[in-house]
Amino acid sequence: MTVDETDQIAPDALKESVLIVGGDGIGRSVAARIANGDTGATDRAAAPDAVVLAVDAARSADADTPALPSIPETAIRLAVVTVPERPTPSERALLERLETQVDAVVLASGEGEAALTAAVGTLVSIVQDSGMVNVDLADVETVFRPVERAALGAGEGSIEEPTAAVRDAFASLPRGVETDAASGVLVDLIGPPRMSIADVNGAVSAVRGRVGPDAHVIWGGAVDSAVDEELAVRLVFAGVESARVAPGDDCPRCGTPLSSYTLGDRTRLSCEACGFADVSVRLRD
Secondary structure: OOOOHHHOEOOOOOOOOEEEEEOOHHHHHHHHHHHOOOOOOEOOOOOOOEEEEEEEHHHHOOOOOOOOOOOOOOOEEEEEEEEOOOOOHHHHHHHHHHHOOOOEEEEEEOOOHHHHHHHHHHHHHHHHOOOOEEOOHHHHHHHHOOOOEEEEEEEEEEOOOHHHHHHHHHHOOOOOEEOOOOOEEEEEEEEOOOOOHHHHHHHHHHHHOOOOOOOEEEEEEEEOOOOOOEEEEEEEEEOOEEOOOOOOOEOOOOOOEOEEEEEOOEEEEEOOOOOOOOEEEOOOO
């Protein structure tokens, strides 16, 4: 028996229609690029099963909130948003505005066209690519419909040490994202032909060990004959929390960079200039 075997989808599941919409200039370029690729997504669909709004927060924060096209109410709506290491107040406000338009805002690290292309492409390929065990839009709806914010991470490592690839994926999450309270996780694994159920279980168990006990974990896996030793891990966390501030961020009272000190498993932040203190944030391993 495998981990969460009852949550698996048949390998020959039908591909759904995924519409990519650009929320800004970079987003429109990304939508066209992905639609012209081999992901199976499109930038033109009258009745899509899912809509992904591509937004670069750094370029869109001060613009009007991107609008979604008229689409069926049954379609799941996601916004994939790349965020810089230290989001500004206007960028945080953009995320809050987007949450009123979509089922979930999926955060990814980085800024610019390359980062946004990678993030949107990763999410689309997770639900579109065929494998030995597939993740599809039914799984996406299961974990995303009840939440407002999610996060995307991707990592690589040796098939001999699946947990290292999982650590790499966690490390790629946007700064300040806390996965402890995640309500669901999509785990997508791509490995060499010799990838075994033990390897899969090792990776999935490593993910389970870093989220809450009630998180709904759904995994999918595919074999890549061109890969010899590498294991790629792609994670989508639903229901994450974002730390409001992090060490080095501007003090919300006076604007001076915040200092940090560790107390137990928490890092507490304080401002040496004005005395603002006792803000805590969990640091990722």
